[in-house]
Amino acid sequence: MQNGLSVPQGAALTLGAMLGTGVISLPALAAGVAGPASLVAWGALVLLSVPLATTFAALGARHPDGGGVATYARLAFGERAATMVGWAFYATIPVGAPAAAGFAGAYVADATGGGAGTALVTTVAIIAVCAAMNWFDLRVSGTAQLVIAGSVALLLAVAVVVALPHAQPGNLTPFAPHGWGAVGSAAALLVWAFAGWEILGSLSAEYRRPARDIPRATAIAVTAVGVLYLGTAFATVAVLGPNPGPAPLSDLLVLGFGEGARPVTTVVAVLLTVGAINVYFAGGSRMGAALARDGALPGWLAATPGRTPRRSLLLITAVALGTTATLAVLRLSTDAILLMATATFSLLYVVGAAAALRLLPRWGASWWCAAVSLVAALGLLVMTGAHMAGPVVAALAGLAWTVWRRRRARVAASVPAPVPTPVPAPAAAPVTTPVTAPVTAPAGDPEPGCLAGSSS
Template identity: 30%
Template structure:
């Protein structure tokens, strides 16, 4: 058996993407963006959502036409060649040392609050998070989709309760007047905020597992992006109203602080549970997509290898164990390095934006008509965001340049039977 099971429905697809886009981002990015741009961050969210729409539509068109576990790497191969496909594939893997450990650390921070005192240790909480990730992934896509849909509903309920109890009114929704000075702060905020819409490229790896990819995959992307965008904007309104931004502590604890202020300490455990599973949902899809990307590469170029095999549940189990092991090692190194959370995010964003750029270049060559025009618009917008990243884009550029160099003759493509 060398084909993934088609078990993802439209509802579970929307649940998976929306929780992935919100996940870790909801608990840190609105506060970080507010710290950079203040009330102008509300404009930044609107600009980002408008910018993401062409990107989302282009990914939807690519996924509908070319559903594959290879995701962006597969799109690039269809448009260009196998060497660039492999470069994109391993560029995507390079996000593990910089992006995923930060997300796991955030999830583990919530988990620590739920553990008994004798087990209240940061590294232990991260190890438990990774072990749970591996277990959920080995259980299969269907079980994972149900879990993430339930998590999405709990996040919506949390944000809605903040709006209600926080007495958010029309005066809180007034947008500040734009000025020349505000443009620079909005641009700086966008460089961090793009993290909130990374996940579309990971979701592209799941296209092959939809029951009806041609119909449901594009709808899941569009609805998932809209739901996530609206939730982020609402959360930012609340954070700005109560001033839950501007310090390193708020960067990762604005939501727990708001919960304590609005509900009191009685909600602390519930917030910790929701926070953990929200962050977990985001990392879960990335673990799924990374393992499927490794499996897709093995299926294509090493079909007889252990990484190309599927379990009885139709899951790339060996690839999942490999990704889990790398993730575990990266988390330990990340914890010991004691680097700033924003530093990790910017490096990871560089990788994601470059992956988006390469996907849009592939779309320009593969798509036709208005879809090609959308790809051009998305390419320009992604280039603008890439420039906003400044020095942090060097990590992605150096890795991709090294991977794309013709160090060896291209392997002959071995297509699966």
């Protein structure tokens, strides 16, 4: 399809999904949990990204479809598994969007001194902008994403380069002040920053030549993510010390350019947020349409092939705005949503890797990447602990809906069709026998009705 995504657009969309708002605050949060040893967690997850990205790129190239992970689960394990994982992912996207947008909202509120009201308005505006970007053809969204991803990558690289001359070796000791077990806790927290590879599948059908373009776009994204994440994490620890502030990226820019650079972080935060939510709205709306096409969601969410799934997009947007309003009214923290989303991504990695072991050519390079990804994803899933409750509830709801739909279909099929009432045929016209004159036998002839030659 010549009108589909190009390699640069696809790489930008993938990069936007990966370089979310987590890169702004997670380096400081991870350093607070594990100290300089958090760099081990960052390095491990960057390495894990290689087989994970390879696995999902191989699946997308072989099975391009808007259903993404749900499609792979259906091909490998059947309809029920596809419905469960599809519902878990589809429900997480609009619920997690306010948590992601809230990061940028907090930055804008801090920069302007607007308080909670400003943060709320910013969150709503970001969700609305991302919905508007996805309302049109994905090429429009992809082009905008290319500009966003390029700007963000440049700003992050500049922040790292100008801050590194201020690094102090003493900030790296003691290396593991909270013990090596804290590295696992930091890794579980950082999964949020590495969520994004799973969205490759839902956008796979949009590429011009999926088999060729998806691996290329993925390779570009993997390289950029690894360099930017490791550079930002190292600069945070080595430059800012064991207790970095809540906005390490801002502090790094101030070291290089002075206080006047602090507002730039707000721009980066907004761009990162818009980029990430834009990609998830694009992939999520297509997953919803694919699930509806396959009978795993109500049919009205489906879309004509090649058309923007606007009804699915509207549902995602409505739930995201409803979640934002609920959080604001009840003054709830987004921490629980953040960890629930992390658990969902871990679950998707497990399902996707397990499906790849059945769908990809056995013993090939991609198959081995799937095997490594499955082991690592299972470890991440275990570390999420009780936060798995959210996606599990969504998955069970999907299963219940499927069972109910099938039972209703069976009941409808078992009801005998009404027998049509026979319509009486119109009465036939009476047959009139023509009246003829009586026949008189001549004398000597036998009477009518008697055979000649008979004797009485």
